[in-house]
Amino acid sequence: MVGVVTDISQPFHKLDTTNLKVEVVGRVNLEPSSTQSLLQKLRVLRRKFELIAVICKSRSIARLAARDRRVDLLMFPPKTLGLFDEVEAKFASKAGVALEINFNFLLNVEENFRVKVFSELERILVLVRKHGVPLVISSGATDVYGLRAPRDLAAFFQMFGLSKREVLDAVSTTPKEIVERNREKLSKDFVGVGVRLVREKVDW
Amino acid sequence: MVKLYRKRYLLFKVLSEKSLEKNIIRRSIFESFQKLFGVLDLSCAKLVFLEYDKEKNLGILRCSHTYLDHVRACLAFIRQINHEKVACFTLRVSGTIKTIREFKTKLLEKL
Numbered sequence: 001m002v003g004v005v006t007d008i009s010q011p012f013h014k015l016d017t018t019n020l021k022v023e024v025v026g027r028v029n030l031e032p033s034s035t036q037s038l039l040q041k042l043r044v045l046r047r048k049f050e051l052i053a054v055i056c057k058s059r060s061i062a063r064l065a066a067r068d069r070r071v072d073l074l075m076f077p078p079k080t081l082g083l084f085d086e087v088e089a090k091f092a093s094k095a096g097v098a099l100e101i102n103f104n105f106l107l108n109v110e111e112n113f114r115v116k117v118f119s120e121l122e123r124i125l126v127l128v129r130k131h132g133v134p135l136v137i138s139s140g141a142t143d144v145y146g147l148r149a150p151r152d153l154a155a156f157f158q159m160f161g162l163s164k165r166e167v168l169d170a171v172s173t174t175p176k177e178i179v180e181r182n183r184e185k186l187s188k189d190f191v192g193v194g195v196r197l198v199r200e201k202v203d204w
Numbered sequence: 205m206v207k208l209y210r211k212r213y214l215l216f217k218v219l220s221e222k223s224l225e226k227n228i229i230r231r232s233i234f235e236s237f238q239k240l241f242g243v244l245d246l247s248c249a250k251l252v253f254l255e256y257d258k259e260k261n262l263g264i265l266r267c268s269h270t271y272l273d274h275v276r277a278c279l280a281f282i283r284q285i286n287h288e289k290v291a292c293f294t295l296r297v298s299g300t301i302k303t304i305r306e307f308k309t310k311l312l313e314k315l
Contacts, residue, residue: 107283145219145289148280150296155276 025179027051029075035064046070050182052098059083066091072178073100073136078109081120089131096173099124099133103153104140125160135170136178206216209250210269213304214297215311216279218261226256229263232285233292237278249274254301260312262295264304272297 002024028049032038038054038061047051053073056062062083065071074097076084084099092099101121109117128135137157141147154167162170184190187195218229230253239244258265261273267275279292295311298304 149293152280155273
């Protein structure tokens with residue numbers, strides 16, 4: 001499954017991948033400057049994209065994003081990993097918002113800063129396990145050289161004390177579930193949570 | 205005699221624009237492992253670079269089964285070799301060299 005980050009000013013065109021055994025998902029990464037701007041963007045974009053991720057760069061945005069059910073993924077750049085604390089984990093767990101850990105962020109971080117980032121990551125993963133926050137691990141690739149094998153990513157995150165089942169879910173099951181849930185919500189037959197239009201009434 | 209450690213063989217692929225020399229690949233894998241886990245783990249991992257096909261960019265590594273995840277992680281952390289952007293993937297893990305070579309042959313036939 002490949003999440004393609006698209007330009008929000010233009011309509012998303014699905015790529016034809018029928019022969020490639022690849023599933024393409026349209027996603028948007030929001031990097032709002034204020035909470036107001038985040039709410040405004042969510043209102044407009046939720047019905048257009050299958051995945052919405054919020055890059056949290058301040059505490060207020062992180063808190064709002066964790067509480068809002070319209071947000072699918074929370075992303076924390078290496079410098080703001082400290083924003084993911086106990087309260088944030090509780091909010092995210094309650095709203096079913098997943099935490100996305102981007103391998104590209106870890107790969108491109110400065111050598112000296114990497115130790116700090118890894119220790120923050122360990123702290124975060126303890127909170128994720130404690131509060132049952134859904135976890136998504138992605139390569140975050142912007143080109144072909146950024147791609148990594150899912151099992152290689154899983155192997156790396158196992159070093160932080162996660163079980164094999166947890167990391168494999170984070171690279172496969174959890175993202176798939178999120179996308180399927182959103183596709184169902186975006187379909188025309190969706191009425192409400194658990195309610196789906198099977199067929200329309202026909203007047204005889 | 206009791207085996208001291210169980211072996212695991214990894215078939216990996218290096219994705220790069222230029223074809224890279226065997227020694228350069230070997231050095232960068234060992235450096236990546238050492239940078240991530242240190243010299244002590246590198247010695248415990250019993251990491252051996254067995255072979256590398258320069259044309260197909262496929263290589264085989266051997267390590268101890270307890271350090272398999274460490275080796276996979278160190279491969280994922282390689283992003284540049286000789287100022288060239290690269291990506292390393294594990295394609296297959298096996299307990300015997302015979303199986304991994306068979307898989308490699310089948311893979312090359314498909315390509």
